[in-house]
Each structure stands twice: as C-alpha cells, then as structure tokens.
Amino acid sequence: MNEITEKFLLKEYGISEKVLLLHRKALKEVEGMFEYYDGIREYNQFKVLKAFQDERISDYHFTNSTGYGYGDVGRDTLDVLYAKVFKAEAALVRPHFVSGTHAIAAALYGVLRPGDTMVSVCGRPYDTLHSIIGLAGDEDTGSLKDYGVGYVEVPLKEDKVDVEAVLDILQKDPSVKMVHIQRSTGYGWRKSMNIAEIEEVIRQVRSAREDVVVFVDNCYGEFVEEKEPIEVGADLVAGSLIKNIGGGIAQTGGYVAGRKDLVEKASFRLTLPGIGGEAGSTFGVMRSFYQGLFLAPHTTMEAVKTSVYAAKLLELAGFVVLPKAEDKRTDIIQAIRFGVKDKMIEFVKGIQFGAPIDSSAVCEPWDMPGYEDQVIMAAGAFVQGASIELSCDAPIREPYIAYLQGGLTFDHGKLGVLIALSRVIS
Template sequence: MKGLSCATPAYPAHSPNACVPIVIIRSSSRVSVHKQDQPFVPEVAKAVDSLYSEFRAVDNLVACNTSRVLKAFQKARVGSHHFSGCTGYGHDEAGGRGALDQAFAEIFGAESAIVRSQFFSGTHAITCALFSFLRPGDELLAVAGAPYDTLEEVIGKRDSHHGVGSLKDFAVEYREVPLAENGGLDWEALKGALRPHTKCALIQRSCGYSWRKSLSINDIGMAIEMIKMQNPDCLVMVDNCYGEFVESMEPPMVGADLIAGSLIKNPGGTIAPCGGYVAGKEKWVEAAAARLSAPGLGIDCGSTSGDIMRAFFQGLFLAPQMVGEAIKGTFLVADVMASRGYKVQPLPRAPRHDIVQAVQLGSCERLLAFCEAVQRSSPVGSFTKPIAGTTPGYASEVIFADGTFIDGSTSELSCDGPLREPFAVYCQGGTHWTQWGLVLGEVLKSL
C-alpha cells in the first residue's frame, strides 16, 4: 500500500451516504474503493445528516464569541508570565489574577470580575454573590420559579440544617414568582411582583431540574428592565450556570448587576480543574470577594499552586468552541430522542439558551438505563455502574453519569437526573458532538 487518503466533510452532508468516509487504497496494480464502517446507528446518522444548517449556525456563533475572547486576551496583554502559580498568602500573584479578571470582565461585558480556584462550585459563587447584596430585613425574589436544588438550603427554603448560615438564618425573606403555564416567565405576575423591601431579584438562566424553558438573553434583558422600572434600586443577580457563550451576549450587557457560575461548566472550556467566578458591577464584585475571603482582603489574597492559572486562561480561550460542540450535541439528542417519541426540552431545532437538553423518560427504569448507557460510553470509568443516591445539596436522590477527566465537569459529556416524576434526564456538555452521536447508539440499544 503506497498511499491513503480520506475525505471527510466539514459538516454533515445532505445525501444519506455522504457522511460515510471513503478510503482510497492505491497499489501498483489496482485502485480499490472501500466504505469505512458507519460510526453511527441509522437513527443517529439520519439526524446528523438533517442538522447541517443548525451546525453551521453554531459554528458562526463560535467564531463570534471566539473573536470577543481573543480581543479581551489581547487587551489584557496576556503573556506566559501570567501562568505561574504561587503559595501561601498569594500576595505575589496579582499579575496573573489581575489579567484573568480583566479579560473575564471584558468578555462578559462587566465592570469587574473575580475568577478563583477558591470557589469550589457554581453554588458557592452564587452564594457569595447573594450575600454581597442581602442584609437582615431584605427580601430575595426569585423571578423564574423555584431555583436549582442546591440553592434551596442557601436560601433556607429547604432548611434541613437550621442555623448553619442560610439567608433565612440572617433574617432575609424569600419569595418566588411561579413560571407561566408555557414554562416561561410570567410577565403579568412580574409587573407588580416587587415590594418596597425587595433588595435582590434572582434570575436563573438555565432550566435546572425543572421542566421549563431556559431563558434567552432577550428574556433576561426584558425582565431586568421590568424590575428596574418598578424599583431602580433593586439589584439583579443572574445564575449564569450552563449559559455562558451560548449566545453572543451575556447578562451584564443587558443590565445584570452580578452574574456567577462555575469554571467546570462552560467558561472553563473542559480545561479548568476547579473554580468559579462572579462578574458585574465593581462595587458588588468587591463585596462578593469579601464574602469569599474576608473584609479587607477581598481579591488580593489566595494561592494558586501548580499550573492552574494556565488552565484557567486556556480553558477560557477554548470555551466558545467547547460550548459550540455541546450545543450541537443538544440538537442531536433532541432530534434522535424526539424521533423515538420522547418529550424533549428544548424542542428539536429550537434556539438554544444553555447547554442542557432534557429528555422526559417517564420511568425510573428508563432513567437509570439512559445514565448507565452514557457511563458505559465514557472515556473514564466506563467499567463502573452509576448508582442513584443522596448528594449534598440535592432534595431528591440523583443519578449521575459523568465519565469525565475532571470530577463532575459538566462541560465534558455527562448527564444526570433526580429520581422523581417525570423522570427526566438532563444531558449537557461534550468536547465534540460526535461523542454524543456514539453515546446515543448505546442509549437507544438500552432503551
């Protein structure tokens, strides 16, 4: 065999066989053409072939967001000297931290940002943001229905550990505006929802474990405008988890006072091994930093040993591309599972506002089977069987399938779901959409 060439299209093609690579084998005596084995089962291959325009639109979004990230890195003059860590108090790392914070703020349209390994989850970052706003006698108003499970104990809504320091323990009142019947914001209810002591309005961008629509940047902007019209002094906090880089704008660009999230979700680009962020108005970022560390220390302390700063910078640069692959994965999951008769949220080919694709499976057995199939198809821990159980912060037993290189990373391919009606599985992440194509074959076989 003297030569080998393989032609693979950059996007799914429209002809049924066009996604099958053609291998041309040349020898001195003959030329023979062979079709390689189709990597996807027929249902997945059909969906891939039909999603050309959606995938192309995602690539355009990736280019737009990558351009914004690149310009921010250049403006912050990011250099290799920013990648070294430090020990102890971390006083000597101001250059690396400062450049990362500056680039992050620029990318997200914020006045300021704090990006730290000391935030150990999105819930932790959101909690610091909420405590920066709220004082005894204030009210927190959730305007997009019930918040994600892990915030219930932060608020004191599910007070299983009374006295440990929830907002309720600090005499902060809580109220929520239920969603409309269509799963979106209830605009009529929101018009008169604020009270004189409503200090902070919480907007959860992603669906969480609710069978509802995730919010678009346009929805968030309209909600903020409605809130500020009722009370200009009411502060708006956006839980930005799973939503970063899914659109070409971010909540601070439409008036959010603070946003917060996790680096092992979208903005870490599957590279960041831990951490979180808070971004927004400078005054409130500093207040959140004081909650993370201590008053007077704020953003000026904290060691970042090892190669973590390089991982943060590189992950942030890769984030738009990784999010793009995850979005393509949601389109594929929705198309394939809907063709099997399952309810999906968002609907196939509907615009995406986060990287979560929910599938309503209808029974505990099917939920477990779905997650087991995903785990079997993972690069890490494929030999293990996920077991549902109690997890800190969650109200129900939850099953997780996350054969990921970083523990719990939802920017890598994973899925999970609470063991409660309607037994929906929530799929997210994926470093490349083709992995979802392969996983779905195993899922369909299991179901």
Template sequence: MSLLRTGRCPTAIRHTVDGQIAPLAPLAARPVVAAPTRTVIAHGERRSANRTKWATAEPPSGAAGPAVAESPVREQTVAEQIWDCAQDLAPVFTEVDRLVAANVRKVQKAFRDHRIGPHHFQGSTGYGHGDLGREALDSVMAQIMGAEAALMRVQFVSGTHAIASALYSVLRPGDEMLAVAGHPYDTMEEVIGTRGTPGHGSLMEWGVSYRELGLTSEGRIDWEALKTAVVPGKTKVAHIQRSCGYALRPTLSIDEIGKAVQIIKAQDPNVVVTVDNCYGEFTDTREPCDVGADLAMGSLIKNPGGTIAPGGGYVAGRADLIGAVAARLYAPGIGIDAGGVPGSTLRIFFQGLFLAPQTTGEALKGGRLAAELLHREGFTVIPAPGVPDVWSMITAVELRSRERMTAFCRGIQRTCPIGSYITPEPGVTAGYGDEVIFADGTFIDGSTAELSADGPIRAPYVVYCQGGTHWTHWALALEGAVTSLREAVAKDN
C-alpha cells in the same frame, strides 16, 4: 445584529408520516452471553449518586463487565440512524459554528486588549498578593462578561458556592430575595433555607425572607406578575436563573433577562439583579451584565472552563459588589488582591477560557443531535429539534419512568472515558432533596461540560443531557443510551 435565526431543521421524508415525525419501532433486545465468574470486585463497580461513597457489593448476575454479544447488524442500525440525524442537522451545526466564531472573536479581543503573555502564567502562593496573572484573568473575564469587574477564583468550590457568595454579600437581615423565574435549581434550596440542615446558616436563618414568582403554563416568566412583584425598600435581590436547571422550561434568552432587568429596576432601581449564569456562558454573543444585570455567577467546570479547568467559579458585575463578594469569599478587609493560585492552574484558566466558546459549541451540537434522535424515538425534548429560539447547553428528555432514566444513564456511562465500568444507580447526594442519578465519567470530578446525563428521580422522570467536548462523542454515547432505553421500553410493553 444577531447571528442566530429561528426555524426548524429539515428532516428526511422517510422519517415523517402525514407531516409528523414518527418514532421508530423499538428494536428487540440483543442476545446476552453469560458473563464469566468474577472473583475480585474493584471499588466503584456500582456507584450510588452519592459521589462520596463507593459500593463494593457483588454486582447482579450478568451485570459485571461487557456481557452483550455485539450484533454487527443491530449495532449498525442504531449508528446509521444517529449519523442520518447528524446529516440532517448540517444547517443547525452551521448556525452553531457562526455563534462560536463570534464568541471566539470576543474572547480573542479581550486577551489582546489586556496583552496576555507568558508572564501571566507565573502564579502565586500563600496570600497571593501582587499576582499579575490572576489580576489580568479577572480583567479579561470582566470584559468578556460585559461587566465592570470579575472575581475568577479556584477557591470557589462550585457554581452554587459562587452564587451563594454573591447572595450573602448583598443580602442582610430584613431583606427579601425574590426569585423571578420560578423555583431555583435544587442545590439553592439549602442556601435559601427552604430545605436543609438547621443551624447551617441559610439565608432564611439570617433573617432574609424569600419569595418566588411562578412561571406561566408555557414555562415562561410571568411578565404581568413581575411588573408589581418588587416591594420597594424591602426586595433587595431579584434572582434570575438563566438555564432550565431541573425544570421542564425553556432556557431564558438574553433579551428576556434584559426585559426582566428593566421591569425590576423600574419598580426600584436599588434592587440588585443577580443571574445564575451556569450553562449560559457563550450560548449567545451577549451575557447578562451586557443587558443590565448587577451580578452574574457561574462555575468553571461548566462552560467557561473549556472542560480543562480543574475547578473554581466566577462572579462578574458591578465593581462595588465584586468587592463585597471577595469579602464574603475570603474575609472583610482582605480585598480583591488575594488568593494564591499555582501558575499551572492560571495557565489552564486562561486556556480554558479561550477554548470555552468552542467546547460550548460542540456541546450545543451534541444537544441538538440528542434532541433530534430522541424526538424520533417518540420522547418529548426541550428545546425541540432544530434551531431553537434560544440556544441551550441543556437538553431535557422526558423519559417517563425511573427504569428508563436508569437505563439511559447506564448507556451513557459505558461510553465515558473515565469510569466506563461503573454502573450508575439512583441515590441521595449532597445538596439534592430527591434521589438523583448521574452519568458523568469525566476527567474533572463533576465537570458536566465534558459530557453528562443526570436528573432527579421524580415525575415526569426527566434526564438532562449536558456538555460534550465534541459532538461525535454524543454520537457514540447515544448508541449505547438508545439501545439501553429501547430495551427498557420493551420491558414496559
């Protein structure tokens, strides 16, 4: 029985004209007070999207430090609009709370079933053999994900690393990888081999062929094309990306993933269905393995880490395949009973997993607030405001220019607890083919689950909002972001 419902959030009449939500007129730019002359520039005052490099050049005049004279009346106007949106969203937030409660119940049951106690927080060193806590964590994760087994490891550097490990564990020379839901996320391009450095061992360099099914004009899976897409005996992996990634398409529902699994297996039951589950965990009461996916992969610095995991990733699915993934992550013969992990990290993994449904729920609320507010500002948002057909951790906002993306991200960065003084700039970063801009002042490096806004600098210039440990952080972040965005729009006009 689904706890979700469809529909639209009620909006106040004062925000509509002839039944349509009307954008508010941009506010005039606030007066600027000249910044004091600076003689010392700290490293990182202006940062390229390349996270490994920090510029030290003197910022342009007026860009160093808080140079805006706050206007109580003008700031209150933006804040009032945000809190008015929040009030209208009360029914939506209630639906999110119901989803959170259902997932907390599921996680709580897994902890209880496996009798998790303080003795599971001891940790291990070196090879990590016989680590009861790590083994219990794998079992808990497997139950939560609806899988036979799971590999939850700090040794995974990222979600991309976990996904790549799963793909390399299954695919062999001469096999075909079929992407079912359009083009995968940008960082997968170098793994597959459609882009990247020659000689680094992409799948295509290892003799794996690659094919993808385009989406329909509505951004959905092409079900008719999928019915005949599998080549029995050749197509070894059918890969499904659950979230929108850097694409203007809806997030896939668990029902859609289940339908895709059935269609794929009907053509060849030996095809391994893999699901990039990044940003998908706990946005439904079920996970991909619950509906037949063979492997599901994700990052612990996104949803399942509860915003406190210091790193790592997971792969969950069939027990035989999890053994193959462990061999790929470590080495053949080492097995699944390996991988030293400090006790403090184990405790955080357990605690983060327990918190994950709650932090994911707060991120969903923050995304709904951003969607409502920016829709009223006149921008296209996906998912549209209200209760979506499918809950999405990612809210895509089409800003339509490089300057607006930059302005929005800079407004977000100013409200981050870490690096609020940093000015994000578009730049090249590892794994991405386009320039990318990031606003992500987080305690865990790259933890987009905490609160972030980013996107590739390419038409139609979309910024993707994620995370938020509490929706009120988005309320505060949107004050700065919308003010900066309005100023950028005013310049365009």
C-alpha cells in the same frame, strides 16, 4: 459517519441497525442548524481573542503563587480579562470557589443583608440553592433565612416570567433588594431563558425599581449566545469554571462578574471583609484557566451540537424532549422525558459506558449532598463533575426526566448518545 465507522460501531459497541438508521436521519436534519451555531462560536472566539490581545497576555501570567498570594499578576489580570469578555466593571475568578453554587452563594451573601428580600422570578431555583436560601427545612445552618433575609418565589406563567406579579411585589415591598434570574432550567421542564427574555425582564424590573440588584445565575449559558447578561442590564452574574467557560481545561473554580461594588462584596464572602480578592494563592492553575477561557467558545458549541443532535435523535426514537432540536439554544442542557424510571436509568448508565474515563463504572441512584431526591449521575470525565464534558443526571422522581449536557467534542457526544439510546431501545 461513513461505512467504515458504522461497521466499527456495530462490531465494537453493538449499536443496532435500527439505532443507526435513526442516527442517519437525525444527523441529516440537524447539520443545517449547526451553521447557525458555528456563527455564534466564531464571533465569541474572536471576542475572547481580542480580549487576550488587548490585555497583552503573556506566559508570565501563568504564575504559581503560594501562601497569601499577594500581587499574583496572573490572578489579577484574569479578573480583568473576564470583566472585558463579560462587558462588566469587575470580575472575581478563583480556584477557591468549589462549584458554581459556591460562587452564587458568595454573590447572594455578599449583597443581601438582614431585612432584605430576594425575589426568584423563575419559580423554584435549582436544588442546590435550597439550603442556601433556607428552603430545605434545616435550621441553624447559616442559610439566608437564618440571617433574616426574606425570600419570595414567583412561579412561571406559561413557562415565562410572570412580569405583572413581579412588578406588583417590587412596588408593594420596599425590602426587595435583589431579583434572582436562573438562566438555565435546573431540574425543571421548561425552556431556558434566552438573553432577549432576560433583557425584557430587566427592563420591566428597572421601570418599577431602579435600586434593585438583578442577579443572573449564568451556569451552562456562557458563550451559547453572542451576548451575556451583563450586556443587557444585569448587575451581577456567577457561574462555574467546570462548565462552559472553563473550556474543559479548568480543573476547578468559579467566577462572579458585574458591578465593581457588588463583585467586591462577593469577594468579602469568599475570603473575608478587608481582604476580598487581594489574597488567595493560585497553586499553578492559571495556565489552565487562561487556556480554558480561550477554548471555551469552541468547546461550548461542541456541547451545544451534542444537545441539538440528541434532541432530534431521541425525538425520532419516540421520546419527548425540551428544547426541541429546532429551538434556539441559550444553554447546553437537553432534557429528555422518559416517563419510565428504568428507561431513564438505563439511558444515564449508557452515557457512563460511553465515557472516556470510568466507562466500566455502573452508576446508581444515590443520596447526593444538596439534592432533595436521589440522583443518578453519569460523569465519566477528566475533571470530576465537569458538566461541560459529556454527562447526564436525573433526579429519581416522576415524570423521570434526564438532563444531558456537555461534550468536549461532538464526535464523542454523538457516540455517547448512541450508546445510551441503544440500551433503551432494541
């Protein structure tokens, strides 16, 4: 920031000289790291562009189908485009997925059958999956448990997958049909799994059982590294279009990609057997889906830079962060441990006050559907709930950790974090 900008922040946002001093130091320390992420962004941007060119994308792909949506060339070609980018056999990209969790659920219900068992190798998965698996305690909701699908959870060992325990289960339990890997942390306190770690886990799993389906929850991870999970042996991945891969343009939707037979099974759970991905009108959203994918490598790295900067700034301010600024990223999430409830809440509120949309809103903890604790969420976004836009959420439970993610531009991400920190320290 130049002198004029800093004076503007002092006058218009009341950001203290103390916070600006921390900012100057943080920015100086992370600017060299940004060159590494720019290299990843450039590679992924070229990869996506080549896929667009290979598939000869034209404006006639931005179709507006209604009714059954049979023969929607834009929808069907977008599936091919995603498959090419992910190095997958097939993909299913639809506005009818209401969230990443919905896409994940379609994948799980599509593959698993009564009597099968799913093994979660990253410990307890993200809160919104608990009701799907049958961990929330509700009965007769149509959970996997209700349908006779077994579930085994392998706790992490020193923040790593306990491969020995996983292999023991695979060798002793022939009912295991799927290994579930959650790339991001969820509401945990650990580093996210990078692609190299995922590759090693898959290699070990394959050494024990060739028949097991390896599923990766890819939310928050797309385009943060040069490779995606399919390229290192995963059979199936799923995620949300209002996170990384929608580029801040997609207004809704999700995707499933991987082996053709498994993607088809997921499509039967999105619609119904016999129809799958052959139907489903797209209501004129195709242009935003294509444009979002094209912008995603750049937009994702703006969010990554925001997280790296926030990690350094908050650490200099005396807070414990994970990952640290120097750690190589595999997703866009930055965890910040406040230890004190009120400080955490004030920080989240500050992110909301720094938003372009609903900056006057005061967010408060509430009983959010799918979560076991009250959650406070700052999401002043152009697309409701889009966590590729600067946002922050935190379950109201000890040790009071906030999870920051997103930032369509680093400039906005930087300012939002400064506003939030100013509410926490004087």
